[in-house]
Amino acid sequence: MRRWVVRTVKQFKANTKPLIVLKGRDFNQAAGALLDTMRPGQTDGRKHLSKTLGPFLEIFGNKSVHALRGEDLLKFRAAVMRAYSPKTVNHHIASVRRLLRFIYELEWIEHPYRVELLKSVPLPPAPDKAMPAERIRGIITAVAGLNLNLARMLLLQFYGVMRTSEVRRWCIVTASSSQVPVRFQAERGQDRPADRGADEGGPDPEAQRLLEVIEPQYPTADRYGKACTRLQDQLKDTVGPWSPGPLRHSASTILADSGVDDALIRAAEHHAQERVIRVYRPPPYAKVREAMSVLAEAVPLEVVSVDRGV
Helix, strand or coil, X not given: CCXXXXXXXXXXXXXXXXXXXXXXXXXXXXXXXXXXXXXXXXXXXXXXXXXXXXXXXXXXXXXXXXXXXXXXXXXXXXXXXXXXXXXXXXXXXXHHHHHHHHHHHCCCCCCCCCHHHCCCCCCXXXXXXXXXXXXXXXXXXXXXXXXXXXXXXXXXXXXXXXXXXXXXXXXXHHHCCCCCCCCCCCXXXXXXXXXXXXXXXXXXXXXXXXXXXXXXCCCCHHHHHHHHHHHHHHHHHHHCCCCCCHHHHHHHHHHHHCCCCHHHHHHHHCCCHHHHHHCCCCCCHHHHHHHHHHHHHHCCHHHHCCCCCC
16 A cells, blocks of 8 residues: 655654654645646647536545545435436536546555446437438528638538548648548547548548538637527527537438448447457548538538639
8 A cells, every 4th residue: 555654843752753643645636637647739628527527526525535435425326316407416416436546546545446437327319310411401591601711611511521620630631721520530639630541531522522622710619609699589580590519410421321330320420439449440531521422412512602712
């Protein structure tokens, strides 16, 4: 068992030896060590982990990692279930489980915690956020009439099956390089320009043509989302309520309805689980690009006037 030894300066008597105090690590120190292991570029991940560990550290932050008991974990789980929605509860539980495993891997404790006590909470059925291709085409066409560059970014998000936060990163890298960045990289979040050929995971031709004409005018993902919000009020009478968030869900649904294999859709979505599969078998990139041509057929590139060079 590893512990810090702190020698106190104060002595009870002049001729006695200094008092030896054994002080174990507390959970605040463990959380700080865990955050330090994350790469500097993982800003969103650090914020999420800090936020989801907050309720646990409020209760146990100053307590020694050796003092945690099974009933403490059960009480914490019950407390977060009362305070948050099921999805948020699972975020908190997952982060605490990660912290406890990290402490054991550092050998700060002799025996692993009973993390099986922190069971996930069943989630209710998620509402279907998918939009049909006709609605997506109408929204992007309407946005193109007011902000052509933003409409091109929305279509790029749809073609790339991307989250809203990923669009800005992809465009910024393109502007700083003469090459088009690879969408399907070995690790999501790496902003490297492409150094591989078209047969090794490059974007489909429609997405590449969009990248060549998009102006990266939104330096952060928040500004991209706010730009969409500003147009929502102007277009609510024309196309109804909309946001960029469901585009990824819609693209995945259209691919599935078109008969595209689930494994190809997971590779196109770039799910975190795919990183584990890639250790043993790389995703079939050529088939992914072929499958994603379905999206270009559903919402053609002409809606943002790329062919006319507008």
